[in-house]
Amino acid sequence: VSPADLRVRALSGLPEISPGDPLGELIARSASATGEDIVVISQKVVSKAEGRVRRLSEVAPGEEAKELARRTEKDPRMVELALTESRAVIRAEPGVLICETNDGWICANAGIDASNTAGEDEVTLLPEDSDASARRLRQELLEHGGQAPAVVIADSFGRPWRLGQADIAIGCAGLTALDDWRGRKDAAGRELAATEIAVADQLAAAADLVRDKDSNIPAAVISGLGELVIADDGPGAKSLQRPAGQDLFR
Amino acid sequence: VSPADLRVRALSGLPEISPGDPLGELIARSASATGEDIVVISQKVVSKAEGRVRRLSEVAPGEEAKELARRTEKDPRMVELALTESRAVIRAEPGVLICETNDGWICANAGIDASNTAGEDEVTLLPEDSDASARRLRQELLEHGGQAPAVVIADSFGRPWRLGQADIAIGCAGLTALDDWRGRKDAAGRELAATEIAVADQLAAAADLVRDKDSNIPAAVISGLGELVIADDGPGAKSLQRPAGQDLFR
Numbered sequence: 001v002s003p004a005d006l007r008v009r010a011l012s013g014l015p016e017i018s019p020g021d022p023l024g025e026l027i028a029r030s031a032s033a034t035g036e037d038i039v040v041i042s043q044k045v046v047s048k049a050e051g052r053v054r055r056l057s058e059v060a061p062g063e064e065a066k067e068l069a070r071r072t073e074k075d076p077r078m079v080e081l082a083l084t085e086s087r088a089v090i091r092a093e094p095g096v097l098i099c100e101t102n103d104g105w106i107c108a109n110a111g112i113d114a115s116n117t118a119g120e121d122e123v124t125l126l127p128e129d130s131d132a133s134a135r136r137l138r139q140e141l142l143e144h145g146g147q148a149p150a151v152v153i154a155d156s157f158g159r160p161w162r163l164g165q166a167d168i169a170i171g172c173a174g175l176t177a178l179d180d181w182r183g184r185k186d187a188a189g190r191e192l193a194a195t196e197i198a199v200a201d202q203l204a205a206a207a208d209l210v211r212d213k214d215s216n217i218p219a220a221v222i223s224g225l226g227e228l229v230i231a232d233d234g235p236g237a238k239s240l241q242r243p244a245g246q247d248l249f250r
Numbered sequence: 251v252s253p254a255d256l257r258v259r260a261l262s263g264l265p266e267i268s269p270g271d272p273l274g275e276l277i278a279r280s281a282s283a284t285g286e287d288i289v290v291i292s293q294k295v296v297s298k299a300e301g302r303v304r305r306l307s308e309v310a311p312g313e314e315a316k317e318l319a320r321r322t323e324k325d326p327r328m329v330e331l332a333l334t335e336s337r338a339v340i341r342a343e344p345g346v347l348i349c350e351t352n353d354g355w356i357c358a359n360a361g362i363d364a365s366n367t368a369g370e371d372e373v374t375l376l377p378e379d380s381d382a383s384a385r386r387l388r389q390e391l392l393e394h395g396g397q398a399p400a401v402v403i404a405d406s407f408g409r410p411w412r413l414g415q416a417d418i419a420i421g422c423a424g425l426t427a428l429d430d431w432r433g434r435k436d437a438a439g440r441e442l443a444a445t446e447i448a449v450a451d452q453l454a455a456a457a458d459l460v461r462d463k464d465s466n467i468p469a470a471v472i473s474g475l476g477e478l479v480i481a482d483d484g485p486g487a488k489s490l491q492r493p494a495g496q497d498l499f500r
Contacts, residue, residue, distance in 0.1 A: 005257065005259055005260070005460070006258040006259075006459055006460050007255065007256070007258075008256040008258075009255050009256075010255070091499075093498060106411040156447075159448075160410050160492070160497065160498070160499035161356040161491070161497060161499065161500075162448060162451065162491065163446060163489070163492050164428045164446040164447055164448030164449075165446065165448060166447075166448045166451050166452055167452065179414075195415075197414055197416075198409075198413065198414030198415060198416045201412065201414070201416050201455070202455040203459065205455035205456060206455060206459060208452055209256055209452050209453065225459060239413070240412050240413050240414060241412065241413070242411050242412055242413050247410060247411060248341045248346065248348070248410070249341075249410035249411065249499045
């Protein structure tokens with residue numbers, strides 16, 4: 001089924017989010033998303049609501065972090081947090097620290113981010129398990145909104161070979177994250193070359209287009225793709241992680 | 251200026267495109283895009299209109315292609331075309347051939363694609379210079395539609411670390427391809443971490459969400475982001491190419 005029309009609405013008017021805030025309930029109250037919609041939520045507000053916030057002034061960097069901070073010319077306390085949040089360092093160069101997080105995401109600084117936080121030395125960590133966060137948020141949306149839209153948790157990642165950041169999915173629930181076209185034919189009956197489509201990532205990218213980075217728009221609602229929403233929570237965004245053994249760029 | 255609402259409309263009803271067809275005129279007739287819109291066009295139809303189509307039965311693979319075909323377990327004629335279209339081979343493994351194209355894009359098989367072509371052994375090459383193609387199409391849209399929307403030429407690329415393909419921009423005109431946020435502050439007055447946003451890639455991804463791979467939907471019109479459309483053609487999608495010297499993953 002091909003949708004003819006897709007709408008992306010920015011969700012504004014949410015209060016500043018603090019640890020313990022009922023994020024799903026707050027979104028349900030202002031979003032009016034249906035069970036055919038996809039709600040894309042910024043990692044930053046999810047991390048805040050989950051208390052995944054640290055003060056740099058309270059971090060004591062160890063020897064490994066200090067040495068890596070020298071190599072990367074980064075704040076040793078940021079590096080200490082990145083190491084704690086990671087299971088591997090993929091690249092370390094002046095100005096660049098690319099990690100594989102404990103949750104399996106490959107990104108700069110293990111996804112630790114200092115912008116849009118409350119305090120001067122506050123940073124956010126990624127959620128511990130963003131798929132679990134998405135499932136919880138979907139459940140809260142259902143409880144407080146009466147509908148179960150799909151949920152995507154999005155973050156801005158850099159990419160090899162290409163400049164600039166684009167939003168990708170680090171968590172999702174109720175969504176076919178990776179649309180499998182293998183075996184399907186094109187209009188002329190030939191096997192398709194594009195065999196798997198990273199639908200969750202493309203939804204994250206579409207939502208980012210309506211979110212100004214400086215205006216704290218924490219979520220967007222995407223309508224018109226109801227065929228992607230599934231009743232069960234599905235395999236999550238981790239189904240988008242390429243197994244290390246199949247990856248040529250680590 | 252933050253847009254509150256974004257719309258993506260699939261453009262259907264275009265005839266099958268053949269070499270020499272006036273693609274811009276055909277799109278102008280059925281799209282009714284304004285100067286505030288962004289028209290995202292599939293690489294495949296642009297290549298067809300430009301005659302960037304080859305018959306595998308007419309390709310005679312050389313020695314280098316034959317050797318590389320053995321290593322990658324690919325059709326030697328496909329490999330011959332990929333080598334002709336590339337300035338470097340980035341990775342070659344069984345089942346995988348990742349090239350840097352003459353136009354600077356890093357992708358599988360130099361972007362050569364066998365699906366959705368007319369003949370049994372026909373393949374499409376990428377446009378020779380997709381930014382030039384985008385500029386031409388924008389000019390044709392202006393001539394035949396009276397308006398100059400921005401134009402993005404999109405293709406589906408695989409990504410390191412992540413499974414599935416996502417659409418990215420290989421050409422554009424009239425668009426700020428890379429939105430530079432450096433120096434801007436967040437709501438709390440702190441410098442932003444996400445400093446450059448790959449807007450053109452995110453537009454390509456959003457458009458792909460309304461294009462079924464098997465139904466030949468060759469374009470989509472995105473409305474609600476008029477502030478991204480610029481009067482001159484701008485730097486094109488090549489401004490998204492990360493210089494080799496700054497790239498840690500080649």
